Every structure is written in C-alpha cells, then in structure tokens.
Amino acid sequence: MSKFWSDLVQQLNPYIPGEQPKIDGLIKLNTNENPYPPSAKVYEAISRANNIKLALYPDPDATELKESIANYYKVKIDQIFVGNGSDEVLAHIFLALLKKESPLLLPDISYSFYSVYCSLYQINYKIIPLDNKFRINPIDYKVNNGAIIFPNPNAPTGILLSLNTIEEILTNNLSSVVVVDEAYIDFGGKTSICLINKYPNLLVVQTFSKSRSLAGLRVGFAIGNKQLISALEIVKNSFNSYPMNRLSMPAAIAAIKDEKYFQQTNTAIIKTRAELTKFLTNNDFSVISSMANFVFAKHKSIKAKTIANKLREQKIIVRYFDKPRINKYLRISIGTEKQNSLLCNSLKKILAE
Amino acid sequence: MSKFWSDLVQQLNPYIPGEQPKIDGLIKLNTNENPYPPSAKVYEAISRANNIKLALYPDPDATELKESIANYYKVKIDQIFVGNGSDEVLAHIFLALLKKESPLLLPDISYSFYSVYCSLYQINYKIIPLDNKFRINPIDYKVNNGAIIFPNPNAPTGILLSLNTIEEILTNNLSSVVVVDEAYIDFGGKTSICLINKYPNLLVVQTFSKSRSLAGLRVGFAIGNKQLISALEIVKNSFNSYPMNRLSMPAAIAAIKDEKYFQQTNTAIIKTRAELTKFLTNNDFSVISSMANFVFAKHKSIKAKTIANKLREQKIIVRYFDKPRINKYLRISIGTEKQNSLLCNSLKKILAE
Numbered sequence: 001m002s003k004f005w006s007d008l009v010q011q012l013n014p015y016i017p018g019e020q021p022k023i024d025g026l027i028k029l030n031t032n033e034n035p036y037p038p039s040a041k042v043y044e045a046i047s048r049a050n051n052i053k054l055a056l057y058p059d060p061d062a063t064e065l066k067e068s069i070a071n072y073y074k075v076k077i078d079q080i081f082v083g084n085g086s087d088e089v090l091a092h093i094f095l096a097l098l099k100k101e102s103p104l105l106l107p108d109i110s111y112s113f114y115s116v117y118c119s120l121y122q123i124n125y126k127i128i129p130l131d132n133k134f135r136i137n138p139i140d141y142k143v144n145n146g147a148i149i150f151p152n153p154n155a156p157t158g159i160l161l162s163l164n165t166i167e168e169i170l171t172n173n174l175s176s177v178v179v180v181d182e183a184y185i186d187f188g189g190k191t192s193i194c195l196i197n198k199y200p201n202l203l204v205v206q207t208f209s210k211s212r213s214l215a216g217l218r219v220g221f222a223i224g225n226k227q228l229i230s231a232l233e234i235v236k237n238s239f240n241s242y243p244m245n246r247l248s249m250p251a252a253i254a255a256i257k258d259e260k261y262f263q264q265t266n267t268a269i270i271k272t273r274a275e276l277t278k279f280l281t282n283n284d285f286s287v288i289s290s291m292a293n294f295v296f297a298k299h300k301s302i303k304a305k306t307i308a309n310k311l312r313e314q315k316i317i318v319r320y321f322d323k324p325r326i327n328k329y330l331r332i333s334i335g336t337e338k339q340n341s342l343l344c345n346s347l348k349k350i351l352a353e
Numbered sequence: 354m355s356k357f358w359s360d361l362v363q364q365l366n367p368y369i370p371g372e373q374p375k376i377d378g379l380i381k382l383n384t385n386e387n388p389y390p391p392s393a394k395v396y397e398a399i400s401r402a403n404n405i406k407l408a409l410y411p412d413p414d415a416t417e418l419k420e421s422i423a424n425y426y427k428v429k430i431d432q433i434f435v436g437n438g439s440d441e442v443l444a445h446i447f448l449a450l451l452k453k454e455s456p457l458l459l460p461d462i463s464y465s466f467y468s469v470y471c472s473l474y475q476i477n478y479k480i481i482p483l484d485n486k487f488r489i490n491p492i493d494y495k496v497n498n499g500a501i502i503f504p505n506p507n508a509p510t511g512i513l514l515s516l517n518t519i520e521e522i523l524t525n526n527l528s529s530v531v532v533v534d535e536a537y538i539d540f541g542g543k544t545s546i547c548l549i550n551k552y553p554n555l556l557v558v559q560t561f562s563k564s565r566s567l568a569g570l571r572v573g574f575a576i577g578n579k580q581l582i583s584a585l586e587i588v589k590n591s592f593n594s595y596p597m598n599r600l601s602m603p604a605a606i607a608a609i610k611d612e613k614y615f616q617q618t619n620t621a622i623i624k625t626r627a628e629l630t631k632f633l634t635n636n637d638f639s640v641i642s643s644m645a646n647f648v649f650a651k652h653k654s655i656k657a658k659t660i661a662n663k664l665r666e667q668k669i670i671v672r673y674f675d676k677p678r679i680n681k682y683l684r685i686s687i688g689t690e691k692q693n694s695l696l697c698n699s700l701k702k703i704l705a706e
Contacts, residue, residue, distance in 0.1 A: 002580040004530045004554065006452040014590030017413055034408045042407065046600065049399045054604070055387045055566040060370055084437050087593040099359040120591040177357045201357065213408035216599035227355040237367030238473040240440040246569035247399065247600045251407070 008122075015116045018319050027342060029333040030317040032155075032184070032294050034213035036265040036336065038251070039258035042214070045250040052246050060237075062244045068253045069221055073193050079223055081232040084243040086183060086207035086220025089232075091117055092239070093149075093203065093222065096231040097177045099123045100146025107136055107150050109157060109326055111181065114149060130154075134288060136161060138168040148173060151181040153189055156321065156331040158290025160189045170199045177228065179203045184292035186211035186266055187273070193223050200225040210293055211266055212255040217248040269293050273334045279344045283351055298328040299351075307350060314346045361475075368469045371672055380695060382686040383670040385508075385537070385647050387566040389621065389689065391604070392614040395567070398607035405599050413590075415597045421606045422574055426546050432576055434585040437596040439536060439560035439573025442585075444470055445592070446502075446556065446575065449584040450530045452476045453499025460489055462679055464508050464534065483507075487641060489514060491521040502532040506542055509674065509684040511643025513542045523552045530581065532556045537645035539564035539619055540626070546576050553578040563646055564619055565608040570601040622646050626687045632697045636704055651681040652704075660703060667699045 001010060018031035066080045083089035094117040098104045103126040106114045118125045128140045134157045141148055148169065153160040170178050178201055180192045185206065192204050203224035209215035222232060236243065255262075273290060280287045280297050287297040298304060308320040308330060319331040335343065354363060371384035419433045436442035447470040451457045456479040459467045471478045481493045487510045494501055501522065506513040523531050531554055533545045538559065545557050556577035562568035575585060589596065608615075626643060633640045633650050640650040651657060661673040661683060672684040688696065 002584065003528070004450055004581060005584045006449055008452065009449045009584045009587050012587050012591050014587050015594060016590075017410070017594040020410055020412055022412070022416075028409065031410055033410060036408065038407050043403055046399065046402045050396055052569065054391050054395065054569040055389065056381065057370070057373055057384055057386060057562070057568045058571070059373055059375070063375075084596060084598075085593060087595070091592050096359055096362045097357055099361065116591050120588070175356070209410070215410045215595075216405065216407040218411070218595060218598045228357055231355065231358045231362045234362050234365050234367055235473070237369075238365050238469050239444050240438060241368060241370040242440070242568075242571060243437060245437075245571045245598070245601060248598060 012119055013116065015113045019317060021317065025315060027316040027335060027339050029335050029339070029343065030319045032210060032292070032333045033215045034210060034265065034269070034293065035334065035339060036213055036268065038213040039255055039261040041254040041258045041261075042251045045254035046247060048250070049247060052250070054246055058242050058244055058246045058249065060241045062249060065219075065244065065249045065252055068256050069223075072256050073223060075193065075196065075223055076226070078226040079196060079229055081222040081229045081236070082244055083220050083236070085209065085218035086181075086205055087113065088243060089205055089220040089222050090181070091120070092232050092235045093179055093205070094118065094123060095121045096235040097203065097228060098147040098149065098179070102144050102146035105141055105143070105145045105148045107154065109134060109154070111151050111155050130157075134159060136165075138165055138172065141169050142172045145173065145176055147177045147179070149179040149181065151183060152192070153184045153291040155184065155292065156294065156319070156326065156329070157288050157296050158184070158292040158294060159288060160291035163190055163192060163195065166192050167195065170195065170202055174201055177201050177203055179205060181205045183207050183210055187293045188270055188291040196224050200227065203228050208252050208255060211262065212252070213265065214252060214255055217251050219244070219248055219252040268337070269334045272337055272340050276332070276334065276340055276344070279347075283347065294331050294333045296329050296331050298330070302351070304328050304330045307347070310350045311346055316343055316346055365472055366469065368466045372670060374670065378668060380669040380688060380692050382688055382692070382696065383672045385563060385645070385686045386568045387563060387618065387622070387646065388687065388692060389566055389618040391566040392608055392611035394607040394611045394614075395604045398603040399600060401603070402600060405603070407599055411595050411597055411599045411602065413594045415602060418572075418597065418602045418605055421609050422576075425609050426576060428546065428549065428576055429579070431579040432549060432582055434575040434582045434589070435597055436573050436589070438562065438571035439534070439558050440466065441596060442558055442573040442575050443534070444473070445585050445588045446532060446558070447471065447476060448474045449588040450556065450581060451500040451502065451532070455497050455499035458494055458496070458498045458501045460503050460507065462487060462507070462510060464504050467502060483510075487512060489518075491518055491525065494522050495525045498526065498529050500530045500532070501526060502534065504534040504536060505545070506537050506644040508537065508645065509647065509672070509679065509682070510641050510649050511537070511645040511647060512641060513644035516543055516545060516548065519545050520548065523548065523555055527554055530554050530556055532558060534558045536560050536563055540646045541623055541644040549577050553580065556581050561605050561608060564615065565605070566618065567605060567608055570604050572597070572601055572605040621690070622687050625690055625693050629685070629687065629693055629697070632700075636700065647684050647686045649682050649684050651683070655704070657681050657683045660700070663703045664699055669696055669699055
C-alpha cells in the first residue's frame with residue numbers, strides 16, 4: 001500500500017494463475033495446457049522470421065489473422081476481435097459490454113478471473129450458484145440482469161451445455177449480452193458460433209492456448225455481431241493499438257490452417273481423457289463427465305490437497321482450489337498417453353499407502 | 354452505437370496510430386520505427402524457437418526479461434515492470450497511479466494517447482500548454498495536481514529536458530507520481546533511471562520499439578520505486594496474467610545484450626538526424642532541435658499537409674497532425690542514410706515546383 005496508489009488498486013485482489021514451475025522435468029497437469037506441441041507448420045512459420053520486419057509495428061487491425069479465423073468459422077471479418085490471449089479479450093469484453101446498470105450474472109463455480117475483472121472495472125455482478133450437480137440451469141439466469149457470462153464447457157467442472165440450452169439462455173435474455181467462453185470447446189463440445197447471426201446478443205470467446213497448443217504465444221479471439229465487435233475495437237484502440245505481434249500472428253495462422261494435426265491431437269486428448277476417467281472411477285474417485293482437456297474428480301476418502309501434495313512429491317503437478325464447494329476436488333489436465341500412465345501409476349502408489 | 358455497449362464505450366474516442374501500409378516498397382517515416390533491423394542475435398534467439406515449449410504458458414512474471422533489464426540499468430528486479438509494448442505499460446500506469454482526486458497534469462503537445470487513457474479510465478486531467486518555443490516549463494507544473502506525465506524527449510517535438518529540470522519537477526511534486534515517458538531517450542538524451550532511488554515518486558517508461566528495433570514484438574517497461582511497481586503488478590494481474598509471450602521475451606533479452614549493435618545503430622540515426630536537420634534548415638524549413646529519432650519541422654511557405662501528400666505520391670510517408678499549434682509541422686522519422694537521401698531528393702523536387 002502506498003499513498004501513490006489509486007483508490008482502485010488498494011481494493012484489487014488479483015487473479016492467481018496456476019504455477020509455471022521454473023524447474024524442468026515436472027509433469028505439468030495444472031494449467032490445462034495442451035500436452036502436445038503446436039503443429040510443425042507453426043515452427044516453420046516462425047523459422048521464416050528472418051523475413052519478418054520486426055522493427056516495424058505490427059498490423060494494428062490483425063487483418064490476416066482475422067481472415068484466417070473468419071475463413072475457418074465461415075463468419076465475416078468484422079465479426080471477429082483478436083487479443084493478446086483470451087484473458088485480454090475477456091478484459092475488454094467486461095469493460096465494453098458487461099458494465100451495465102443491472103448486475104452481470106456469472107456462475108459461482110467458474111473461471112475465477114471473472115470476478116477479478118468485475119473489481120478492476122467496478123462492475124456490479126451477481127453470482128448464480130450451480131445446481132447440486134454443478135450444472136448451469138437456464139432458469140436461474142431468467143432474472144433481472146445487465147449481461148451474462150459463463151464458460152462452456154464450464155471450468156473447472158468440464159460440464160458441457162448443449163446448443164439448445166445456450167439458445168434458451170439467449171432467448172430469455174435478448175436485451176443482455178451473453179458471453180459464452182469456449183476456451184475448451186474443441187475437446188468434444190459444439191461451438192455456439194453458428195448462432196451469432198441469429199442472436200445479436202451472443203458473443204463467443206475462444207483461444208489458441210488450449211486446442212491449438214499455443215498458450216506460449218498469447219492469441220485469443222471473440223466472435224459475434226459486428227456491433228459487439230466494434231465496441232471491443234473501441235476499447236482496444238483506447239488501450240493498446242498493437243496488442244498482436246509479428247510472430248504470434250503468423251504462428252496462429254499456421255496453427256489454424258493445419259486441420260489434420262488439430263484433429264489428431266484433439267482425438268488423442270479425448271481418448272486419454274476417457275482412459276483417465278475410467279482409471280479414476282475404478283479407483284474410488286467420483287469423476288464429473290468432462291468435455292474439456294481436464295477432469296474434475298474427488299476421492300471418496302483421501303483429501304484432494306493431500307493427493308495434490310503427494311503427486312507434487314512425485315513431480316506431477318495438478319490443480320487444487322481451496323474454495324467452498326470444490327475443495328474436495330482435483331482438477332487434472334489431460335497429458336500425453338505416457339504422462340497419463342505415469343500419473344495413474346503415481347496415483348496407484350498414493351492410494352495404496 | 355448499440356444498446357449492448359457500456360456507457361463508457363459510447364464516450365470513447367480511440368487513439369489513431371500512424372498508418373501501417375499494407376503495400377511494400379514505401380519509405381516509412383511516419384511512426385518513428387527504427388530504420389535498422391534488430392540485432393542478428395534477436396533472430397538467432399528466435400531461430401531457437403524449436404526448443405521453446407510454445408504449448409505452455411509463458412512465465413507470468415517475465416523474470417528472465419526483468420533480470421536482463423535490471424542488469425543493464427543496475428536496478429533491482431522489483432523496480433521493473435514489463436508489458437506488451439509501452440502502450441500497455443502506460444495504460445496500467447494510468448489506472449494504477451494517475452487516477453487521483455486532483456487532476457493529472459500533461460502537456461498540450463505530447464503523446465496524444467495520454468488523454469485517451471484518461472477517457473478510458475475516467476481520469477480527471479488538466480492540460481498544461483508548452484511555452485511558445487514548445488518547451489515544458491517546470492514552474493507550470495507547480496500547481497495542485499494528483500500526478501504528472503510527459504515524454505522526454507517530448508513527442509512530436511523532440512525537445513529534451515535535462516536531468517536538472519526533471520529533478521526540479523520531481524522536487525516540486527513530492528506527493529505526486531511523476532511519469533517520464535522515455536520512448537526516445539536513447540537517441541541522445543540521458544535517462545532519469547539514475548534518479549529512482551532518490552525520488553520514490555518517479556516512474557520512468559521505456560520501450561524496445563524504438564532504439565532496440567523491436568516494435569513488431571511489443572516489449573515495453575517501467576522502472577521506479579518498488580511500491581510503484583507493485584501497484585502495476587496488481588493491475589496487470591487483474592487484467593492478463595501472461596502479457597509477455599515466449600518469443601518476444603528471449604528476443605528482447607537478445608536485443609538488450611547486444612550493446613555494440615545498439616550503439617552502432619543509434620550512432621547512425623543521430624548522424625542521419627544531423628544531416629536531415631541541416632538539409633531542412635538549408636531549404637527554408639525551421640527545425641526544432643531534436644533528441645529523438647524524428648525531426649519536427651515547418652516550411653516557411655508551403656503547407657505541411659501539401660508536402661506530406663506530395664511525399665506520399667513519391668512513396669514516402671511522413672506524419673502530419675491536424676491539430677492546433679502544430680498543424681504547420683511535419684514529423685519525419687529518421688531513416689537509413691539511403692532513405693534519407695531519397696527523402697531529401699524528393700523534398701528538393703517538391704520545393705522546386
């Protein structure tokens with residue numbers, strides 16, 4: 001605390017991301033990164049950096065990147081906003097579209113950055129509890145609100161909503177922006193992007209950090225009605241003209257063009273998720289059915305924190321949240337097949353103790 | 354405008370950056386980029402990307418990059434904040450440190466993004482006119498204020514303040530944060546970083562975009578008392594945990610380590626600036642003595658806008674600001690020696706018409 005700080009800073013409680021360990025050799029199953037490297041075409045694009053004029057500012061409008069995304073999702077370029085990771089995209093969304101007189105609605109168990117953005121931008125929000133099976137119930141969102149945000153699949157539960165359910169929420173709230181945060185949609189869900197022309201209040205957020213294996217390069221985007229997108233452009237251009245750099249953009253373009261590799265790695269992750277779910281279920285865990293690249297599971301008797309600490313001793317990191325309702329659960333990111341075997345072996349040892 | 358926008362968005366007038374032309378072959382003297390490419394060591398660092406785990410999130414604390422900067426400027430790591438270009442660093446500074454009850458003071462002729470940040474964060478500010486020779490006069494900043502910001506050298510004038518003058522402003526305002534935006538300091542100025550331990554109210558902002566030839570990779574930083582830095586970290590961690598990516602960071606580290614190349618390119622730019630200043634002075638321009646990588650000049654009779662348009666026809670872009678007090682001036686970034694000859698030849702033709 002210091003007299004030089006603004007009043008706002010004195011009130012903020014920042015988001016705390018999962019650990020990025022500085023030592024090598026750990027099996028990192030704590031921040032839902034992709035266990036597979038990005039497409040070889042990404043590295044090829046970067047290796048052409050010698051021809052990239054790094055001394056010049058990047059395209060402030062990120063046109064080529066937007067074109068690639070537009071082409072992939074069959075939308076128009078003015079329906080796309082890109083940012084320095086989906087966290088930056090979300091930050092701009094909160095300020096541009098979710099700060100309203102009536103409260104923003106968000107689930108109690110969800111991406112915990114949401115309430116941090118609300119503090120940052122002094123947004124009035126109301127927490128809607130998930131039901132007793134950790135599900136989002138559309139009827140709970142049929143109350144006075146200025147806007148709505150939730151992840152689909154939800155995090156850290158991994159539970160997917162169907163497009164019908166999303167449409168129900170959209171239809172019940174035609175005067176509110178509804179943000180569907182699809183960071184994990186590619187691991188078995190169906191994206192709501194197909195609904196943007198039908199619902200001008202729908203904004204879909206996605207990222208290259210998970211299914212495209214590019215967390216290290218920070219590329220996220222939002223897709224929706226061009227009116228929503230232009231609000232985001234106004235905020236972005238009042239914050240940083242050039243958030244996207246001259247290496248991340250060609251890398252992301254290369255990633256989105258390599259559909260074959262994308263399908264291959266996603267398929268592998270989905271297969272490993274099924275194997276891990278089976279293993280956990282057979283070993284006295286209850287596992288929530290996940291459509292993300294992680295599972296959320298609790299053991300019938302051993303404390304989650306104990307398991308997390310013992311795994312850490314065996315050089316495997318998973319995420320544990322010391323929060324009401326979910327402090328009995330571990331969130332375990334899906335690794336490679338090999339990492340998954342090592343995880344299962346370690347768990348077997350811990351459970352046998 | 355849309356009912357979905359927040360009230361704030363409806364009021365914003367974003368910053369408009371200089372054109373980034375999408376056609377090749379133009380001589381780009383409009384956005385103060387470095388005409389020389391970054392150090393070969395930067396490209397070497399990027400070529401090692403095959404060993405960089407792009408699927409993993411970057412270090413949220415950017416520790417290695419901060420260590421390189423700390424080492425270069427002989428400061429402590431907790432006296433450094435880094436961001437996705439100095440525009441992002443500035444944005445966080447405005448929210449964390451410049452939003453106070455009393456107004457923020459800033460010069461009328463200055464980096465025009467400052468007032469945009471004030472709108473974005475609803476900061477009360479007061480504009481202090483430069484004197485009739487476009488100089489910042491310390492006595493004008495000896496008035497009630499919550500904080501102060503100015504560039505040194507100033508932009509778009511290029512006029513440098515001495516460290517004595519900076520100290521006068523700091524001493525007169527010990528209860529206010531004073532931000533010295535040193536984007537152009539390396540082209541002949543002396544940085545205020547040596548004053549941070551003496552003045553806990555001083556925050557210095559720099560960038561890799563100008564003297565380090567890395568505008569394309571978006572790396573900026575601030576140096577000051579650790580209390581100021583921790584306010585920035587709180588805002589950053591409430592906005593985006595990972596603003597710095599896994600390629601920009603090693604590239605910036607390679608750039609700051611190549612002191613020889615840095616000195617070589619800066620010396621070349623300073624030499625070319627002297628040549629251009631001489632040419633302009635000999636050809637009926639009045640030129641403000643610049644310590645930046647641009648000059649600010651007006652012709653005795655031909656309109657600045659006319660000259661800018663005619664240069665554009667000859668594939669040379671310079672910057673013209675249609676703003677009070679400065680609409681007779683051109684801001685011309687310093688190019689390579691060859692670009693400078695082509696510029697001078699084009700100007701000769703235009704003036705002879």
